[in-house]
Amino acid sequence: MSPLLLSAPRSLKASAKPPSQLCAARWYREGTAEGNGANVQTAMPHWDVAPARSLLFDTDVPSGFRYRDDFITRDDEASLAGEIARLEFSTFEMRGVVARRRVAFFGRSYDSGRASTPPLPPFLMPLRETVAAWAGVDPQAFAMSLINEYPPGAPIGWHRDAPQYEIVAGVSLLSSCRMTFRPYVPPQMQRATHGLRRTATHEVTLERRSAYLMTGDSRNAYEHHVPAVKALRYSITFRTLR
Numbered sequence: 634m635s636p637l638l639l640s641a642p643r644s645l646k647a648s649a650k651p652p653s654q655l656c657a658a659r660w661y662r663e664g665t666a667e668g669n670g671a672n673v674q675t676a677m678p679h680w681d682v683a684p685a686r687s688l689l690f691d692t693d694v695p696s697g698f699r700y701r702d703d704f705i706t707r708d709d710e711a712s713l714a715g716e717i718a719r720l721e722f723s724t725f726e727m728r729g730v731v732a733r734r735r736v737a738f739f740g741r742s743y744d745s746g747r748a749s750t751p752p753l754p755p756f757l758m759p760l761r762e763t764v765a766a767w768a769g770v771d772p773q774a775f776a777m778s779l780i781n782e783y784p785p786g787a788p789i790g791w792h793r794d795a796p797q798y799e800i801v802a803g804v805s806l807l808s809s810c811r812m813t814f815r816p817y818v819p820p821q822m823q824r825a826t827h828g829l830r831r832t833a834t835h836e837v838t839l840e841r842r843s844a845y846l847m848t849g850d851s852r853n854a855y856e857h858h859v860p861a862v863k864a865l866r867y868s869i870t871f872r873t874l875r
């Protein structure tokens with residue numbers, strides 16, 4: 634048993650379950666509307682010791698990851714979802730497998746080999762401006778937008794973002810999801826470790842109407858993954874070019 638569990642307060646009732654990893658992510662969120670986890674320790678109102686959360690996951694997110702709840706209003710969400718419902722989505726192949734999520738690209742494609750894509754539609758411009766202001770970049774620097782449509786049960790597999798892009802920003806619509814991270818291991822190293830199974834080291838809940846920025850280590854030194862969603866979710870992502 635973890636020494637952390639052993640040091641749990643005696644007043645802990647048997648029926649009171651230790652917080653799950655998801656709760657840990659929620660503490661992170663509540664403790665700091667934005668940040669890279671530095672405030673996590675101050676965001677634990679219910680327990681005076683670090684509880685079971687550290688058994689599998691770190692409570693913080695990889696450095697360079699920023700998250701903000703309620704990034705857009707309910708009205709914004711409804712109007713964006715209305716516009717998105719009118720878009721034409723395509724299927725997407727990831728490592729030769731057709732994904733369950735569908736995609737709509739603007740400005741640039743995801744993999745450079747693809748045909749040209751339509752420009753960003755006007756309805757995305759105000760959101761791009763807000764995201765750019767948060768990221769501290771010129772709105773036009775977000776040259777690419779990808780809208781992902783996740784029907785119930787659809788995940789996005791482990792991946793590190795495409796190399797031609799730098800900052801990745803995402804806004805979640807209609808439902809929440811989990812996002813997990815694990816260190817990136819280059820393919821040649823994976824062969825050397827004989828495909829040793831790698832597990833997630835960090836996890837965060839992305840609430841509907843929230844936004845995240847993936848920069849630095851979180852974007853370059855980690856892969857991320859969204860496990861199967863429970864209800865229809867759209868993510869509007871923006872990317873700057875390297």
Ligand SMILES: O=C(O)CCC(=O)C(=O)O
Nearest residue numbers: 779781789803859868870
């Ligand atoms: O849905 C999300 O927020 C994740 C999107 C993502 O990882 C991607 O577009 O590559």
